[in-house]
Amino acid sequence: QSVLTQPPSVSGAPGQRITISCTGTSSNIGAGYDVNWYQHLSGRTPKLLIFGNNNRPSGVPDRFSGTKSGTSASLVISGLQADDEADYYCQSYDSSLSGPYVFGTGTKVTV
Amino acid sequence: EVQLAESGGGSVQPGGSLRLSCVASGFTFNSFGMNWVRQAPGKGLEWVAHISLSSSIIYYADSVNGRFTVSRDNAKNSVYLQMNSLRAEDTAVYYCTRAKGGLIYHFDYWGQGAPVTVSS
Numbered sequence: 001q002s003v004l005t006q007p008p009s010v011s012g013a014p015g016q017r018i019t020i021s022c023t024g025t026s027s028n029i030g031a032g033y034d035v036n037w038y039q040h041l042s043g044r045t046p047k048l049l050i051f052g053n054n055n056r057p058s059g060v061p062d063r064f065s066g067t068k069s070g071t072s073a074s075l076v077i078s079g080l081q082a083d084d085e086a087d088y089y090c091q092s093y094d095s096s097l098s099g100p101y102v103f104g105t106g107t108k109v110t111v
Numbered sequence: 112e113v114q115l116a117e118s119g120g121g122s123v124q125p126g127g128s129l130r131l132s133c134v135a136s137g138f139t140f141n142s143f144g145m146n147w148v149r150q151a152p153g154k155g156l157e158w159v160a161h162i163s164l165s166s167s168i169i170y171y172a173d174s175v176n177g178r179f180t181v182s183r184d185n186a187k188n189s190v191y192l193q194m195n196s197l198r199a200e201d202t203a204v205y206y207c208t209r210a211k212g213g214l215i216y217h218f219d220y221w222g223q224g225a226p227v228t229v230s231s
Contacts, residue, residue: 002155036217038156045224046148046156046206051217089156093215099158099172101146101216106155 004104011110020075020107022090030071033093040087085111113137113220120225131192133207141185144210149203197229
């Protein structure tokens with residue numbers, strides 16, 4: 001069981017804005033460690049979407065944005081499109097674990 | 112163009128061993144840490160192992176610690192994952208990823224994945 005909890009599913013209509021939460025604890029997000037987000041389309045390789053809480057790699061549309069506050073982080077997708085339908089994962093660092101890199105439980109986005 | 116190519120996946124019986132390889136190209140390999148991440152059927156992503164650019168820092172997930180060994184050969188632009196005492200729950204697609212950043216790495220490039228099946 002991951003130390004980063006995400007809702008199993010989020011859905012929205014085309015054009016809508018959705019938010020995916022990532023809830024951690026005082027040993028990971030709450031400790032100030034950065035949060036990264038990945039998109040995993042079915043049958044494809046996972047893709048880095050957001051790094052360092054709110055930075056987009058080159059080529060990622062500005063419809064995707066990230067925020068962090070306290071022990072939680074969020075991924076916001078604006079102007080939802082059909083090809084945004086995928087699994088989304090947050091990822092961070094946890095100082096309480098011997099193996100410190102952790103992914104969230106994952107969220108299936110349905111458009 | 113950055114590319115990561117895994118090989119060595121396959122089927123093995125419980126208790127058996129398998130060695131995954133990942134060859135990198137398109138970047139200065141010895142300037143980056145590397146990681147292995149896996150996804151079991153129907154499950155989410157799970158981080159498995161990290162090796163720093165000089166192999167001086169190595170971490171493992173608790174689920175594989177003591178059974179898996181990560182290593183790298185900078186002269187061959189390669190990173191490896193030796194998997195011993197394999198269990199059914201190790202069945203997954205294993206991805207080789209490049210780690211970028213400081214302490215809080217993000218995984219900016221991923222290989223296509225190597226499927227591993229552990230079954231009798």
